[in-house]
Structure formats: structure tokens, C-alpha cells
Amino acid sequence: MRIGLSAAGTSVEQIVLQAKRAEADGFTSLWYASPLLGDPLAAMVAAGRATSVIELSTAALQTYACHPVLQAARAAATAAAIGGTGRFSLGLGPSHPEIVQGQLGLPYSTPGRHTEEYVRIVVPLLRGERVRFDGQEFRVDAGPLPLAGDAAVPVLVAALGPRLLRVAGMFAAGTLLWLANAAAIERHVAPRIRQAAASAGLPEPRIVAGLPVAVHDDVAEARAAAAQLYARYASRPAYQGILGQGGAAGPADVIIAGDERRVAAHVRALFEAGATDVRLEPFGVGPDSAASLARTGALLRELVRG
Numbered sequence: 001m002r003i004g005l006s007a008a009g010t011s012v013e014q015i016v017l018q019a020k021r022a023e024a025d026g027f028t029s030l031w032y033a034s035p036l037l038g039d040p041l042a043a044m045v046a047a048g049r050a051t052s053v054i055e056l057s058t059a060a061l062q063t064y065a066c067h068p069v070l071q072a073a074r075a076a077a078t079a080a081a082i083g084g085t086g087r088f089s090l091g092l093g094p095s096h097p098e099i100v101q102g103q104l105g106l107p108y109s110t111p112g113r114h115t116e117e118y119v120r121i122v123v124p125l126l127r128g129e130r131v132r133f134d135g136q137e138f139r140v141d142a143g144p145l146p147l148a149g150d151a152a153v154p155v156l157v158a159a160l161g162p163r164l165l166r167v168a169g170m171f172a173a174g175t176l177l178w179l180a181n182a183a184a185i186e187r188h189v190a191p192r193i194r195q196a197a198a199s200a201g202l203p204e205p206r207i208v209a210g211l212p213v214a215v216h217d218d219v220a221e222a223r224a225a226a227a228q229l230y231a232r233y234a235s236r237p238a239y240q241g242i243l244g245q246g247g248a249a250g251p252a253d254v255i256i257a258g259d260e261r262r263v264a265a266h267v268r269a270l271f272e273a274g275a276t277d278v279r280l281e282p283f284g285v286g287p288d289s290a291a292s293l294a295r296t297g298a299l300l301r302e303l304v305r306g
Contacts, residue, residue, distance in 0.1 A: 001271060003304045004029030004055070006210070006281035007036060012043045019047035023054040026304040031059035031091070031176075031210070031279045041078050048082030056082060059176050059210070059279065060093035060158040063118045064100045064108070069142045071118075072125035080148035090126065091176045092119065093158025096236050112163040113137060119157060119171045126153040156206060160242040162192055169196025174206030174276070179230075179239050181254040182266075182273035184246035185209060190274030209275040213256040215263050215295040216285040222257035222292075225285045230255075256280070260299045267303060 005022055007030045009015040015037070022030055030047070032040035044056045061071065071092070079088040094100070094111040101108045117135040124131050128150060130143040147153070157168035159175040168175040175193055177185070189207060197205045212230060216222045230251035233239045239251070248254045256266040270278050282296040 001267070001303060001306075002028045002277040003267070003300065004031055004277060004279045005300075006030075006059070006279060007032040007040070007047075009036070009043075012037070012046050015040075015043040016047050016050045019051050019054060019056070023051045025301045027054065027300075028304070029055040029057060029277065029279070031057050031208075033059060034061050034095070041074060044088070045078055045081040048084075048087060052084070053087070055087055055089060057089035057156065057176075058091040059178075059208075060091035060156070062095040062099070063092055063115055064095060064106050065104060068118045068121040068138060069125065069131075069140060072122045072143075073145060075122075075126060075153050076145045076147055079151075079153045080146075083148070085149060085151045086154070089154045089156055089173070090122070091156045091158060092122065093176070096238065098236075110137065112161075112167075115157070115164055116167045116171070119155065119167055123155050123171055126155060128152065154206075156208065159193070160238050165189060165192040166196045169193040169202070169205050170200040172205070174208065176208050176210065176279075177242070177275075178210040179233060179251055179254050180209060180242045181211070181246040181248065182269040184242055185270065185275055186273035188242070188245040194274075204276075206276045207274055208277040208279055209270045210279040210281070211254060211256050211270075212251075212283050213263060213267075213280045213296060213300075214283050214285045214292055215260055215299050216257060216292045217259050218286070219257050219262075222285045223252040223255065226255045226257070226283065227252040229283055257285075260295070263296075263299060264303060 075090040082088045094115045097108040114137045117137045128147045133140040154173040156176045157172045159165045159168040214222045234250045285292045
């Protein structure tokens, strides 16, 4: 099973240490959120140079904050600095209106079209091609970019709704999910993205499931903790949609929680539903949250080692 972790840390040193431990423990990947250390790419280079095989991916960089040509150039430079074919993947997403409009002061009226055009520019640039694109959001004449070893950099799209799942299947290497449970993957995500990839004549896409996880015997207590920790997602339309596809009312309904047997079964169910990779974010529960984190870590290490 291809199991990875959400990256965490408040310094480059912590990021590097986590990467070394994750690789030693057998995890296949680490996933770096856009706000991590302000911009995760520099820390990812440091982590990549301190490891040898683990995949490092952004999950996901905001598209609105960076022009696609510049984003592709940053990704190509990061991949070259990390080294090794397939060690770096670029996860992209349009973020949310409260961030793009509220924090950046940018319009957010056409996120679907914006993301589609963005991906159609970035992907060929990261294949080493010249791109001439005349769209409604972008006009570009750029490239080719120098790629280390002439190896393409895979692009994954943070796609939860039908349009972006189509974009991820037709133009990218797959999708990054967050808060999509097994039911949502099986009924909503996998059929749409696979059909889109097949129509474009592309290989079966990656489906990277992402969920919080806690090994803790009291599931109700774990859900209560998650309801507080992940409350910010409950009001965002994109997450409301994917939660609804899984029959859930809020983030606490889709977390993976319970004893070791229950958590292991839930992780396996994600793969059975169509996920090719699983990104897990451990969180602590109860007065002794360190104990539940330790149990979670022990189980996940057991799972990745088979």
C-alpha cells in the first residue's frame, strides 16, 4: 500500500527530520501544504537532499498566487535540486475565496476555468515543451524549461468537484483529495477521473486520498476532537460538496478513528474504493494526546511495512 503522511514542522530542521524518519519507516510520500513555512519548496529541497527515495509533493500550491510559467519554473528547479526521477510532484489547486479574495485581494469568479487553463500551461512546460496558449485567463508563449535528466515533473490537481476531476484526468497525472471517504471515492471521484483520462488516451490517473487519522478506542471522543481541529473545512463549499458525496455532514464524520483493527480496515477500504495513494494526517486525542499519536504512528508503520 502506498501510504504517505502530511508534512508538518515549524522549521526546516523539523521538516528534514520528519522526512528522514518517514523514509526510514517505509512511507512512500510526504505532502506539503501551501502555507508550510510560508512556502514549502525550500524546505522540500532540504528534505529531498537529506533522503533518497521518498516522494515529496505539494498539497497543494495555490494557483492564483503565482503565474503558471513562474510556477512551472519553480517546480522544475525544485525537482532538479531534489534529484531523482519521480521524487518531486507538483500538487496545484485554486484554494478558496476567503483566501484568494479575502487575503490576496484577487477576483475568484472563474476558479474552474482559471484552474483548467493553468494546468494546461504548467503540464506541458513540465514535460519540457514550449507552450503557446491563448485563453480567457492566460496568454502565454514560453519554454521549453530545462528539466533535470529530461524527466517530466508530474502534476496533480486538488480536485473535488466534477469539472476539476475532468481537468485532472484529461490534462494531469491525477488528483489530490482531502476529506473524501471511501464512499465518495468509489461513487464520485474514481469514475469521473478515470473516464476523463480514458477519453484523453492517458494512463489511469493517481487518486491520492487524504484524511485525518487517530488510533483511539473512544471514537466519539476522536470525532469531537476532529470537529474542533478541522472546523475551518466545514463551511467551505468545495469540502461541503465532497463530504456530501460521502454521506457525511462534516469533517468529523469522515476521519479515520478507532482501535488498530478499525483504523487498518478503513485505510484498506480507501484503496479498495479506488485510491492509488493515501495521505494520512495523524492527530492527538484525549488528555494524553501523545499516547494516541504514538499508537497511530506505530500502526501506520506496521501498515507500510506490510
